[in-house]
Amino acid sequence: MKKDIILCGVGGQGILSIATVIGEAATRAGITLKQAEVHGMSQRGGDVQSNLRLSTGTIWSDLIPRGQADLIISMEPMEALRYASCLSADAIVVTGSVPLVNIPNYPPIEQIQQSLSSLPHCVSLDIDAVAKQAGNPRGANMVLLGAASAHLGILSQAQIREAIAVVFAPKGDAVVQANLKCFDSAL
Amino acid sequence: MKKLLLGDEAIALGALNAGLSGVYAYPGTPSTEITEFIQKDGGAAAAKVHSRWCTNEKTAMEAALGMSYAGKRALVCMKHVGMNVCADAFVNSAITGVNGGLVVVAADDPSMHSSQNEQDSRFYAGFAMTPLFEPSTQQEAYDMVQEAFDFSEKIKLPVVIRMVTRLAHSRAAVETEVERRDQNAVNLPEGRSWVLLPAIARRNYLTLIDKQKDILKYNESSSAIECQSGVRKSALGVIACGIAYNYVKESGVDVPILKINRYPISESAVKSLADRCSRIVVVEDGQPVVEQEIRGMLGAGYRIEGRLTGILPRTGELDPDNVAAALGAAGCQNLTSSELPVAPRPPQLCPGCGHRDVYAALNKVASEYPEARIFGDIGCYTLGALPPFSAIASCVDMGASITMAKGASDAGVYPAIAVIGDSTFTHSGMTGLLDAVNENADITVILSDNLTTAMTGGQDSAGTSKFEAICRGLGVSEEHVRVVVPLPANMDNITSVIREEIEYHGVSVIIPRRECMQTLKRHKK
Numbered sequence: 001m002k003k004d005i006i007l008c009g010v011g012g013q014g015i016l017s018i019a020t021v022i023g024e025a026a027t028r029a030g031i032t033l034k035q036a037e038v039h040g041m042s043q044r045g046g047d048v049q050s051n052l053r054l055s056t057g058t059i060w061s062d063l064i065p066r067g068q069a070d071l072i073i074s075m076e077p078m079e080a081l082r083y084a085s086c087l088s089a090d091a092i093v094v095t096g097s098v099p100l101v102n103i104p105n106y107p108p109i110e111q112i113q114q115s116l117s118s119l120p121h122c123v124s125l126d127i128d129a130v131a132k133q134a135g136n137p138r139g140a141n142m143v144l145l146g147a148a149s150a151h152l153g154i155l156s157q158a159q160i161r162e163a164i165a166v167v168f169a170p171k172g173d174a175v176v177q178a179n180l181k182c183f184d185s186a187l
Numbered sequence: 188m189k190k191l192l193l194g195d196e197a198i199a200l201g202a203l204n205a206g207l208s209g210v211y212a213y214p215g216t217p218s219t220e221i222t223e224f225i226q227k228d229g230g231a232a233a234a235k236v237h238s239r240w241c242t243n244e245k246t247a248m249e250a251a252l253g254m255s256y257a258g259k260r261a262l263v264c265m266k267h268v269g270m271n272v273c274a275d276a277f278v279n280s281a282i283t284g285v286n287g288g289l290v291v292v293a294a295d296d297p298s299m300h301s302s303q304n305e306q307d308s309r310f311y312a313g314f315a316m317t318p319l320f321e322p323s324t325q326q327e328a329y330d331m332v333q334e335a336f337d338f339s340e341k342i343k344l345p346v347v348i349r350m351v352t353r354l355a356h357s358r359a360a361v362e363t364e365v366e367r368r369d370q371n372a373v374n375l376p377e378g379r380s381w382v383l384l385p386a387i388a389r390r391n392y393l394t395l396i397d398k399q400k401d402i403l404k405y406n407e408s409s410s411a412i413e414c415q416s417g418v419r420k421s422a423l424g425v426i427a428c429g430i431a432y433n434y435v436k437e438s439g440v441d442v443p444i445l446k447i448n449r450y451p452i453s454e455s456a457v458k459s460l461a462d463r464c465s466r467i468v469v470v471e472d473g474q475p476v477v478e479q480e481i482r483g484m485l486g487a488g489y490r491i492e493g494r495l496t497g498i499l500p501r502t503g504e505l506d507p508d509n510v511a512a513a514l515g516a517a518g519c520q521n522l523t524s525s526e527l528p529v530a531p532r533p534p535q536l537c538p539g540c541g542h543r544d545v546y547a548a549l550n551k552v553a554s555e556y557p558e559a560r561i562f563g564d565i566g567c568y569t570l571g572a573l574p575p576f577s578a579i580a581s582c583v584d585m586g587a588s589i590t591m592a593k594g595a596s597d598a599g600v601y602p603a604i605a606v607i608g609d610s611t612f613t614h615s616g617m618t619g620l621l622d623a624v625n626e627n628a629d630i631t632v633i634l635s636d637n638l639t640t641a642m643t644g645g646q647d648s649a650g651t652s653k654f655e656a657i658c659r660g661l662g663v664s665e666e667h668v669r670v671v672v673p674l675p676a677n678m679d680n681i682t683s684v685i686r687e688e689i690e691y692h693g694v695s696v697i698i699p700r701r702e703c704m705q706t707l708k709r710h711k712k
Contacts, residue, residue, distance in 0.1 A: 010532065045535045
């Protein structure tokens with residue numbers, strides 16, 4: 001069993017934290033994992049992505065071959081589309097719905113929504129609003145992870161919850177609880 | 188104990204467990220995380236492992252060589268272009284040889300994710316005649332750095348480890364030791380072999396040549412050809428170097444594979460692969476080093492394919508798709524073929540960043556001088572080349588802004604303006620400024636000081652709080668070292684200072700100083 005995931009968004013949106021949580025959950029569950037990250041220049045407001053590969057068998061490449069990604073988890077709707085060509089036929093896209101416009105030529109949001117809805121399986125969610133409602137506006141990435149957790153397959157939602165507790169433990173119990181609340185509010 | 192580690196972190200932990208006494212480095216993507224890991228390691232701090240950042244890669248290489256001279260194990264880390272900066276010390280360290288183990292990690296950046304070129308550090312090791320190890324996985328990175336220290340002490344040469352971005356910045360589980368090897372004690376060498384006077388260097392060079400056969404013998408012992416189904420003869424044979432091996436295995440091709448992790452490469456292994464096949468595809472990330480080299484081994488008649496023949500792209504990094512295509516393993520179909528509404532999203536200066544105010548002011552003043560040219564440098568402020576600023580005319584290498592402005596001024600360009608960051612200035616800008624002072628060049632240097640090495644994530648900057656003194660010490664006259672605070676509210680002040688210094692026909696240094704927004708956020712937490 002394998003799950004190839006593309007995590008994406010804009011530099012600074014917190015996709016590496018999502019990757020860290022899934023990575024922790026996979027390690028605790030004894031699942032093989034490779035996770036290619038983007039560091040450096042792109043983290044300054046550019047497009048960023050992480051290839052996260054989970055498997056019960058051997059993983060060779062750190063990068064996901066084209067057409068084999070099972071799941072896109074995106075903080076931002078246009079960024080979800082950037083990697084659509086990587087998806088397999090029955091793949092799922094889970095994305096934040098609110099555009100982050102920091103370029104002058106950002107396409108009309110209607111076009112983006114239309115393209116997203118033409119994909120076989122797309123879940124689009126206002127993650128910022130949900131995070132705010134949950135009382136933790138900085139937890140939008142955990143809201144997104146909550147929304148995606150039903151589609152991870154190889155890891156259970158309980159395993160992800162456990163990993164959130166472990167990853168954020170150094171920042172104190174309040175941070176752990178705030179992030180768990182965000183995660184739970186999108187289940 | 189299994190740990191989830193970046194390739195860079197695996198190098199760092201491997202070095203610590205191998206009894207490291209000091210890491211010497213200047214930050215550079217994709218190598219930065221090696222030194223950062225050691226800086227954060229509690230055990231390293233307790234054992235007083237040196238880990239403070241160096242001013243540049245040359246000072247790093249030389250300090251590490253000094254630690255090796257004293258008998259201890261030292262690690263030097265840099266991005267590929269750092270090898271250019273430390274090349275003098277590195278090449279000569281093969282002539283002196285080493286005492287304590289010396290490992291040089293060069294992190295190459297195929298596809299130039301954060302770099303100006305795709306140079307391949309395997310050329311440097313070949314040039315200096317030192318061994319080079321190239322891991323394929325995080326586990327190999329961890330294991331090989333330990334092996335490299337042992338081999339370095341055995342062969343008495345620095346050993347290079349070549350990383351690439353995808354391995355440096357990819358995480359996987361690594362089996363690690365719990366116990367750390369003790370550090371070496373100080374053990375000073377006797378004799379004069381470290382004094383590279385011509386007569387001694389000639390003798391040492393012969394020793395280096397003589398060591399080559401020992402290195403080859405060592406590498407040969409680990410050059411096995413594998414084949415999944417065990418067939419002996421096959422039309423296609425593959426040479427897979429470093430990380431490329433993973434892409435070859437991902438493709439699923441069942442052919443004889445010669446995996447290369449150690450250089451110089453074994454001629455007998457290449458020949459025995461050639462005997463089993465009628466053509467060889469060389470899969471290597473970076474430049475076609477092995478593809479070129481084995482041409483000489485197998486002769487003109489043998490069919491060798493790779494980046495030079497076009498079966499793999501000539502530039503850019505390898506990936507599972509272009510490798511599968513080259514090996515004739517059909518890839519999957521794309522889900523979507525239609526045009527999607529996706530615009531490029533280049534990186535940009537952070538909101539509120541002081542460099543923004545610097546460029547706003549510079550553009551305003553420069554517009555009054557139609558012939559003005561602004562020479563840029565390496566750092567976040569290179570992003571001033573992109574809209575909305577589109578301000579800089581060049582960005583070449585660390586420190587080139589000042590010296591290129593000087594050369595352009597020599598040629599008659601006025602005003603010739605340089606923009607350089609604080610860390611880049613101490614890395615390689617100071618010597619160029621001395622050249623400019625000695626000729627009283629008509630240049631205006633903007634030394635944009637955000638109190639950190641920002642581009643690589645906010646490491647300490649070597650010159651913080653010393654810049655006015657450095658500039659005056661190099662001979663810039665006191666009244667032409669000007670400090671401003673880059674804020675929108677101070678725009679009138681900044682533009683008039685720039686204007687005044689452009690009108691002064693000599694060397695002036697304007698220092699806009701305000702903390703980086705990223706480190707400010709961190710400090711506030």
